[in-house]
Amino acid sequence: MALLGCRNISRSFGAVKALTNVSLSIEEGEVHGLVGENGAGKSTLIKIMSGTLLPTHGQLVWKDQDVILRSAAKAQQLGVETVFQELTLIPDWTVADNLVIARGIPAHGRRQSFARVYDEAKALLARFQLERIDPYQRVVDLPLPDRQMLEIVKAISGKPKLVILDEATSALLEPQVEWLFGHIRALKAQGVSVLFSSHRWSEIAGISDRISILRNGEYVDTVQSDSVDEAKVTALMTGKELNLVFPTKVDPVDDVRLSVRNLRSMRLHDISLEIRRGEVLGVGGLQGQGQLELFLSLFGALPYSGQITVDGRPVHIGRPLDAINAGIGIGLIPEDRKTEGLFLSRPILENISLPKLRRFSKDGFLQLRKERAEVQKAADLLAVKAPSVDVEVGHLSGGNQQKVMLSRWVLAGADLLLLYDVTRGVDVGTKQEIYQLIAKRAQAGAAILFYSSDTSEVVNMAHRVAVMFDYRIRSIVEGDAITMENIVGLSIGSQAEVRYETSG
Amino acid sequence: MKHLANRREVQWNLPALISGAVLVVLVVVNASVQPGYFSSFNLTSVLTGALPLILIAAGQFFVILTGGIDLSVGAVATVANVVAAVMMKSGVASTVSITVLVVAIGLACGLLNGLGVVLGRIQPLLVTLATMSIFEGVALLVLPTPGGVVPTGFSTVLTGTTAAVVILIGLVAGWVWFQRTPLALQLMAVGSDEAAAQMNGMNVPFVKVAAYVLSGGFASLCGLYLAAQISSGDPTIGLPYTLLSIAAVVIGGARLAGGKGTLWGVVAGGFILSMLNSLIFFLGVSSYYKDLVQGLILLVAVAITTYRGVRLKYFTL
Numbered sequence: 043m044a045l046l047g048c049r050n051i052s053r054s055f056g057a058v059k060a061l062t063n064v065s066l067s068i069e070e071g072e073v074h075g076l077v078g079e080n081g082a083g084k085s086t087l088i089k090i091m092s093g094t095l096l097p098t099h100g101q102l103v104w105k106d107q108d109v110i111l112r113s114a115a116k117a118q119q120l121g122v123e124t125v126f127q128e129l130t131l132i133p134d135w136t137v138a139d140n141l142v143i144a145r146g147i148p149a150h151g152r153r154q155s156f157a158r159v160y161d162e163a164k165a166l167l168a169r170f171q172l173e174r175i176d177p178y179q180r181v182v183d184l185p186l187p188d189r190q191m192l193e194i195v196k197a198i199s200g201k202p203k204l205v206i207l208d209e210a211t212s213a214l215l216e217p218q219v220e221w222l223f224g225h226i227r228a229l230k231a232q233g234v235s236v237l238f239s240s241h242r243w244s245e246i247a248g249i250s251d252r253i254s255i256l257r258n259g260e261y262v263d264t265v266q267s268d269s270v271d272e273a274k275v276t277a278l279m280t281g282k283e284l285n286l287v288f289p290t291k292v293d294p295v296d297d298v299r300l301s302v303r304n305l306r307s308m309r310l311h312d313i314s315l316e317i318r319r320g321e322v323l324g325v326g327g328l329q330g331q332g333q334l335e336l337f338l339s340l341f342g343a344l345p346y347s348g349q350i351t352v353d354g355r356p357v358h359i360g361r362p363l364d365a366i367n368a369g370i371g372i373g374l375i376p377e378d379r380k381t382e383g384l385f386l387s388r389p390i391l392e393n394i395s396l397p398k399l400r401r402f403s404k405d406g407f408l409q410l411r412k413e414r415a416e417v418q419k420a421a422d423l424l425a426v427k428a429p430s431v432d433v434e435v436g437h438l439s440g441g442n443q444q445k446v447m448l449s450r451w452v453l454a455g456a457d458l459l460l461l462y463d464v465t466r467g468v469d470v471g472t473k474q475e476i477y478q479l480i481a482k483r484a485q486a487g488a489a490i491l492f493y494s495s496d497t498s499e500v501v502n503m504a505h506r507v508a509v510m511f512d513y514r515i516r517s518i519v520e521g522d523a524i525t526m527e528n529i530v531g532l533s534i535g536s537q538a539e540v541r542y543e544t545s546g
Numbered sequence: 547m548k549h550l551a552n553r554r555e556v557q558w559n560l561p562a563l564i565s566g567a568v569l570v571v572l573v574v575v576n577a578s579v580q581p582g583y584f585s586s587f588n589l590t591s592v593l594t595g596a597l598p599l600i601l602i603a604a605g606q607f608f609v610i611l612t613g614g615i616d617l618s619v620g621a622v623a624t625v626a627n628v629v630a631a632v633m634m635k636s637g638v639a640s641t642v643s644i645t646v647l648v649v650a651i652g653l654a655c656g657l658l659n660g661l662g663v664v665l666g667r668i669q670p671l672l673v674t675l676a677t678m679s680i681f682e683g684v685a686l687l688v689l690p691t692p693g694g695v696v697p698t699g700f701s702t703v704l705t706g707t708t709a710a711v712v713i714l715i716g717l718v719a720g721w722v723w724f725q726r727t728p729l730a731l732q733l734m735a736v737g738s739d740e741a742a743a744q745m746n747g748m749n750v751p752f753v754k755v756a757a758y759v760l761s762g763g764f765a766s767l768c769g770l771y772l773a774a775q776i777s778s779g780d781p782t783i784g785l786p787y788t789l790l791s792i793a794a795v796v797i798g799g800a801r802l803a804g805g806k807g808t809l810w811g812v813v814a815g816g817f818i819l820s821m822l823n824s825l826i827f828f829l830g831v832s833s834y835y836k837d838l839v840q841g842l843i844l845l846v847a848v849a850i851t852t853y854r855g856v857r858l859k860y861f862t863l
Contacts, residue, residue: 115747
């Protein structure tokens with residue numbers, strides 16, 4: 043029997059249609075995958091199913107009865123627990139308060155005793171193999187993966203009939219994803235249904251019984267997960283028979299643009315690497331092996347020791363201003379473009395020209411026409427899709443926002459680009475464009491350091507790949523040795539001794 | 547008790563503990579420059595001198611806990627003060643009924659603020675800036691110039707040692723009880739992350755309105771206490787208390803952005819500011835330096851409460 047069904051659900055935000063006529067149903071005791079590109083309407087659908095958003099048209103059906111979910115609390119009463127993308131733990135509360143009483147507050151209005159809440163939280167954490175988390179710790183002091191795991195614990199502990207996991211794995215490391223999958227299987231064994239959305243195909247394929255696909259706010263199909271592969275689902279998601287096409291690698295020039303010798307920081311150990319003009323140096327490894335620290339150190343955002351040479355000249359990069367400066371010319375695309383890169387409420391124009399305002403200044407005033415003309419040129423070069431450069435960056439899609447970031451560095455003359463997970467949260471079509479743009483920058487003589495959480499991107503984009511493990515570079519792989527198997531093998535701790543032949 | 551004395555509790559209340567330490571230092575310094583500091587007469591005057599600020603700051607504290615700010619507290623205290631001075635007559639019946647009326651007016655003022663913030667969806671700063679002006683205007687209509695009188699009994703009882711001690715103990719004991727009530731936890735949740743509070747099924751608008759109502763109530767208590775102290779009414783009396791109340795809350799270690807703080811800290815903050823004044827007075831420093839010193843103390847307090855060591859964002863990943 044269908045547990046929760048959507049019948050012809052539509053939702054508009056003003057003139058924008060986020061969902062059009064979506065019908066699908068989740069069976070009892072099944073793990074249901076939900077996939078779609080960014081903007082396909084996954085989050086909107088999940089918000090409607092979890093009671094935080096009302097549909098404009100259409101009907102939710104709970105066990106063959108029409109229901110209206112006016113609030114998250116109402117959905118929880120039915121047994122729908124949701125782990126949202128936005129974390130819903132109260133930052134300044136303790137772990138114990140968040141786990142035990144957050145949901146209980148509207149129900150019973152009595153005082154909470156420290157001791158009871160502590161003991162309950164402790165028991166709950168033990169049930170989920172998280173004894174290492176202190177119930178009295180404040181949530182804000184926990185690392186992001188722990189918070190995400192607590193969010194999951196909180197949802198499952200509500201004795202749900204349906205658990206909705208909206209990109210719940212995006213902050214988790216591999217063993218933690220396994221932990222989650224273990225609990226999903228346990229839920230399934232108890233007859234609980236799970237709706238699971240993720241950007242990672244391996245996760246969707248690994249856990250789902252059936253997969254529903256959304257495209258542009260419309261329902262495409264629901265398929266048995268063992269009857270499809272990634273290419274098939276990607277085709278359904280994009281509406282095109284589209285395999286990821288990577289640009290052909292062009293041999294780099296010989297000039298060494300950046301050379302790093304024995305770089306150390308609080309956690310990095312003896313990082314040495316070189317990037318030549320026209321070269322894409324990939325950075326591989328599991329998440330959190332020091333890639334972020336390496337990028338931030340090179341951009342002057344983290345203190346380091348060791349020698350950095352740019353064009354044969356030793357330099358010290360003490361702050362981002364030094365990195366951006368002419369002569370060094372480093373540009374960073376950060377992990378989170380929204381908070382670390384862009385000014386979302388300001389127009390494209392300012393976002394691109396900001397690091398180099400001096401170039402457009404004369405006698406202390408900005409030469410607006412010149413600024414606009416040059417910004418326009420940079421934006422065109424990188425194919426930023428917007429009606430004009432006066433559009434607020436916050437209104438652009440993720441892919442276009444990344445193009446704005448790239449335009450900024452092109453305009454600033456930065457030809458040493460540090461690209462940290464540049465395609466994160468970017469849809470498949472735009473990803474391809476970004477690959478081409480990166481290759482083009484390299485051919486124009488830029489040196490590029492390229493990290494991606496998607497190893498296939500690193501394999502296909504890089505001339506050489508530095509695989510990081512435990513804040514060191516374990517190995518630098520070149521030429522034909524750059525394969526998924528080699529990179530993944532080197533990324534995993536157990537194969538530390540394996541040496542790979544390198545060609546060239 | 548084991549749980550109350552938890553290590554982490556101590557850790558998060560560090561700013562409040564610091565202000566406690568500052569308070570102790572101030573007592574010592576005051577005692578060394580003022581002969582007979584620990585006489586019961588002087589202790590009573592220290593206590594009663596700090597009480598109006600502590601009361602008004604307690605109200606401000608609830609609003610700041612939710613991430614808001616209430617600029618109208620001084621004006622509400624003024625309204626309470628002048629209404630009491632004009633209407634209160636001798637006799638228990640009048641005293642009690644007018645006290646109740648004044649507190650009700652304070653709560654109503656708070657309700658107005660709360661509704662403005664919640665229903666009008668206006669920033670707390672703007673709502674309370676406007677109502678501050680309105681309440682000040684009302685106070686001037688009630689009593690254009692200083693005057694009026696409150697019954698002697700009212701004054702004597704409230705400014706006596708017993709009443710002062712009872713009020714202070716009441717505040718602290720009330721907080722011990724209140725701390726683990728749903729409302730207290732919700733106030734902190736809303737200030738900590740409003741969206742998350744909403745996602746947890748909390749009634750965020752109700753919680754916010756409750757904070758402003760509490761604030762109005764405490765401001766009116768401050769106005770009443772001031773009436774007892776000066777035995778009359780003054781349509782400008784509450785003016786300096788608005789900023790002082792915010793200062794006391796911040797010095798007491800509460801986070802101005804909301805979500806964190808304790809009432810003990812606020813009580814300590816109130817004492818610190820008021821004892822500082824008496825210290826300046828006894829050191830023979832011109833009282834013109836009072837504001838200057840208070841401002842410096844506030845800066846230091848904010849620096850302490852916001853300082854978290856050299857911790858870069860990325861090292862917490």
